[in-house]
Amino acid sequence: MNTRFLETLVVLSRVGSFRETAQVLNATQAAISQRIASLEDELGVDLVERSSRRLELTAAGEQVVRQAQRILELERALVASTRPEAPPAGRVRIGVIESVVRTWLSPLVQQLARRHPQIDLDITVDTARNLQEQLRQHKLDVMVQNDPYAPAVGTLDHRVTPLCEFPLNWIARPELVRRHGRLTLDDLESVPLLTFSRTSSPQAHVRALFADRQVEPRVCNFPSVESIIQLVRDGYGIAAIPPVFVREWLHGGELEQRAGPVLPAMTVTAISAADASPAVRAAQQLTAEVVRAYCAQQGAPWVRSLAEPFDDQQMLSPG
Template structure:
């Protein structure tokens, strides 16, 4: 007989790479996990895992089945979330966030979720908005926290906060922070911009194109931190979130640049599935949303204490 415990064991072995790691994650013994897989393979009359090497790998048939296993587990958890008590939810919750969320308030959100759902299994993913939204559509994520597109009626949403950004560069490139520099002059410098496919990159290029400007020298990068470091090194002009990178300005690595092209702030949303747990976690995201420096990086706040062993 096929059971969800067998399918769950196969999922975690494929994800973590070993029977031992899967047993630890499932809070059971390795022999129990091995027994579940043996029963599953016997029932299906196939080998799911190749045990001939040092590392456990899926067989060809196993790779074909694992996506079906994930869908079966998702369906099971959707049923539990719809008919059970959402406060007692102990299944997986997969959600995606952008880099700026990860750098700022993701730890606070995770702490709030774990406080409300102590037994929940969180699987956060950090990626570009375009990739996260595609994974939401294909049911690989339960919630996505990202900048709002122009229109989206496919899923329920919760309005979060706005992400303010501004032009910045090394102080040596533009001597005065009071001077208003034309965008034409700014674009004589290399443009350091966030990854292609990101909403920030798209909005920036569209705004420049609207006034007839095409940057001659563009360097794209999928890391905000790397952009800040390159700009600090004097490699060009960049457009970065104001609050988070204020420390770079305070320490003299970057300088704000006043210009005649200012983009509107990015409006962030929590896009979620229509069930009680997803709705509640989206509300927690609204409460936790803060694109400033994390409180433990602020000079007037103490570092967080490590969690006590229970």
């Protein structure tokens, strides 16, 4: 039996369409359909319910998927056992939020190239919500982001590595708001508030501050960190972002941190499937190492490391 066909069925069961399965496996849709048809001929049962408008597995298909997952896991273990000293190799698709791009993505890419030259790195930058959907559809191998990921809570299906914690502070040009005392909600209602995308946790935390207020705050949402920084430097509004993003302008006096209503820190984690390949595990392990080094270099007031030495036997879940 061709294990590639079994892998195709497993991916199909997860993403729910022939088209997306073809994208995940870098094949044509016709090739995916042929693999499933060949598997059905070999097993003598229908695996996919083709009369339904929405792709669904038959009862036999669901049973085969469960067995196929075990077979594929055994195959990976067998290959690894015969080549215990082989360096991690293969394509690793890592999805990151833009906050990572502004901080430690470059050191990570450089370290991966130096330590694991046989890993072919594929980087995607997107919002946390979009990255979560891509991980769910198996279009990513590792997701690095700051929002809760429900499928990883309370299960052993995912490996979750806490990485770091970015404090969120109010950042503005000195002349934009009164200089004395803490910022109040009245102060924040008087100017646009700049923060991350509409679906992000920081945006939700900013809006939650005004839940009992009569005035709706002017919250401007941007998926681009660069846009937020440029607007706050232009004096357009007050930003709720990690101060490390604008460290140079804070030191130069162009921007300043202002005490005010407290916002929860951004907790960044790396998440992958528990049965990920050695290359994916190596990339996740090195990510934790790079983040620890970055946090040590920047210092605790700017970012706090949560990364511990990677334990390949331990499956963590957030919280």
